[in-house]
Amino acid sequence: MPYYTRVLSKDEEFPSLEQLAELIRGTHPDYRLTIESGEDDEWESLLLSGIDEVEVAVIERNPVFDGSPGQDEIADFLEDLRDCKPESGVIWLTDYLAEVKTIYGFQHLQGAETVDGGNALNALRSHLWERGDAIIQADGEGFTNEEGYHIVWQFSDSISGPWNMGIWKDDLWHHFRMDLGDPDHRAAFLNGEVPDDLSAVRAAGSRG
Secondary structure (H helix, E strand, O other): OOOOEEEEEOOOOOOOOOHHHHHHHHHHOEEEEEEEEEEOOOOEEEEEEEEEOOOOEEEEEEOOOOOOOOHHHHHHHHHHHHOOOOOHHHHHHHHHHHHOOOOEEEEEEHHHOOOHHHHHEEEEEEEEHHHHHEEEEEEEOEEEEEOOEEEEOOOOOOOOOEEEEEEOOOEEEEEEEEEEEOHHHHHHHOOOOOOOOOOOOEOOOOOO
């Protein structure tokens, strides 16, 4: 199956092809954006590729409204969240998804596996996310909050390594870095708690 990462935004407005192409030209001159479907100012999908023609990603813009494919994506996300933990993160995320107006889906292609191609893709995705009122989703990982910390567990049981996580508690985000493979860290997170041996930075209330 193709691998996707996504930016889910509460904003209906979106940058034009030229704005995004200018970003890529300025930061990653060996890469370019071309239109796949739609018009320059009303694009539906774009192709990120290298000047060597190696394709890095297809970027799809899916507005969310009644009866749209974007609405179907939101419904699928909500279905997948039914058995996820921690409960506080699921509740926050469910409320957030109800307000999403645009989904930017990045289908990762061969060129995304290279360092330079991956950096170009990340620059484009970060630009769309940093416009504000947006979260990130990655297949096999889950969702972030607006600050980029993961808030629900959708990893495989065999995952390990350090990861930035967030717990929603007492109307605040508690951010920390845990070892995904540590059973005590994992159990605490799933229970909606910061692991005992870690300290958390409390963020101001949600922007969501």
